[in-house]
Amino acid sequence: MRLSLYIHIPFCRYKCAYCDFVSYPLLKEDIEKQYVDRLLEEIDWWHQALPDATLYTAYIGGGTPSALPLSLLEKIVLKVRKWGGPVEFTVEANPEDISRDWLSHIISMGINRVSVGVQTLSDELLSAWNRKHTAKDSIRAIEYLASSGINFNVDMIYPTYLPYGISMSFRRDIKTIVAMKPNHMSVYMMDIHEGTLAHALIRGGKWGPVEEDILYEDMVWLYNFMGDMGYHHYEISNFALSGYESKHNIVYWYQDFYVGVGVSAWGFVNFVRYENVPTIKDYLQGSIQRKHEVVKGKDLLTEYGLMALRLIGEGISRFRWERLGGDWSILISRAIDMECVQITDDRLFVKDSPECIMLSNSVIEEMLEPWL
């Protein structure tokens, strides 16, 4: 069995205004050390439970993995490599942590991909989002990444709400970053979740929504611009130079199996989805998984449809849909009059045009409505 591995590092130096992930302020080093020891045990446990599995990709995400001391990061990487050398081994990093020295250490450990959370090049926005790096830090980090030769992704956020008085720098930021030729870029819409500082600021009237027309025009511009610059728009939020599509993320979108380790991590192994405990206290005390669910029948089919339709130009394969018990003719009958859906003999997908991609969420929902 081919397997991927996700490793969650829940520590951050600060809490971003929009973030609702499980993250803890960097605690005392002994807590981080204990946490990493538990992670190593969990990886061992899975390795023993799945002796025939070959590790395909590994991803250390967070939180802020780059905030971990290198000695602890190295312990994790060595444990993973003992299981097998993943073809793609990614670590997430914040710009302020990326130095030439840090990069040469992680490359020598065996990590071959970095995903850097730049988010915006507006210092005003970074400060409003409570991020502690500047645009200058991000530019320097990208220059280091580019000159090191490592495969790297840049994460950006489109602000769906803006603090009053701060203007948008989105198009200029994208142009600046693309000029530095990352292999991969992700551009996510900012989601506002209850309980976050952003949510409170919106409710308090300090941040206002970006007009829908502006958002639409910016996205159409983005899709066209990235295409003109040679990037393959292969998933709604993801762009890659040819051959640099994220192998790890494709595992999730294809419903392939992956193990998730660490606090609040999820995994999907042999059609069982599990979720780990959400608090570091429970995790350190040794209770790990708290929920299991066998994903089968209609749920598996629906999940496949929802994920596959996000993959631009790929979409739903007839073979796979039918193998999962889906009725192809019902699906076709729903899609036949939809302007934004293309149907071939063996596939059905959202058309690769900026306008259709912008509408993809509602197209997907409408098409899969009988299965939702």
Ligand code: SF4
């Ligand atoms: S660095 Fe990432 S995980 Fe940490 S608070 Fe910010 S968005 Fe959340």
